[in-house]
Amino acid sequence: MGRIGLLVSDFTISFMWVWSGVLIKMYVYNNLGFGHEPTGEIIKSTLSIVNMFFFALLGKITNGGTYNPLTVFAAAITGDFTRFLFTVAARIPAQVIGSIAGVKLIIQLFPEIGLGPRLNVDIHRGALTEGLLTFAIVTISLGLARNIPGSFFMKTWISSVSKLTLHILGSDLTGGCMNPASVMGWAYARGAHVTKEHILVYWLAPIEATLLAIWTFRVLVPQLKEEKVDKKAKSE
Secondary structure, X not given: OOHHHHHHHHHHHHHHXXXXXXXXXHHHHHHOOOOOOHHHHHXXXXXXXXXXXXXXXXXXXXXXXXXXXXXXXXXXXOOOHHHHHHHHHHHHHHHXXXXXXXXXXXXXXOHHHOOOOOXXXXXXXXXXXXXXXXXXXXXXXXXXXXXXXXXXXXXXXHHHHHHHHHHHHHOOOOOOOOOHHHHHHHHHHOOOOOOHHHHHHHHHHHHHHHHHHXXXXXXXOOOHHHHHHHHHHHHO
């Protein structure tokens, strides 16, 4: 798939992602009639994992289309400058625009749905929370890519359960988002997308945590190429 196709995929998948979360909540709370009781939360969590499998499959079909800027940013850091520039200047904006378009349509059709995640603690604790959650999920993703290179189901299962767990841990504080584009969509809808809280907590902290996770992983985990060289040396 060419670069234009990848941008279209990022836009479309980001649009669909913000819708999927809303539809799951509406189905569980409105259609099924469950509140925030254990049964409702279990059903919502199960549907969320199925939803993440669906989007992982979409990413595979589109050869890399995704809804989260941190995913493409982490990959761009390890690539060449052209790839990095394309990611920062084109792919991430496409994801943000897709999220904004999705949220705008949601609010037009379902104005009672609310205005998305909000910061419920002070800015420093919020930045620390989103940073720690992002550091954890990026580290897990790097570990899965290295240790389970070929198993789509196993990688997606571990990644989905990890994301859901981290989301639940941070939901009462920052929303447990770990996705700047999705938060940007909701923040733009309520006119809070240029505030200090939004930029520091939902953009700067996750980006810094992503960089730290990549650096830490490179330092602590030996590279596959180095291991292959060692194995060849031993065999000879």
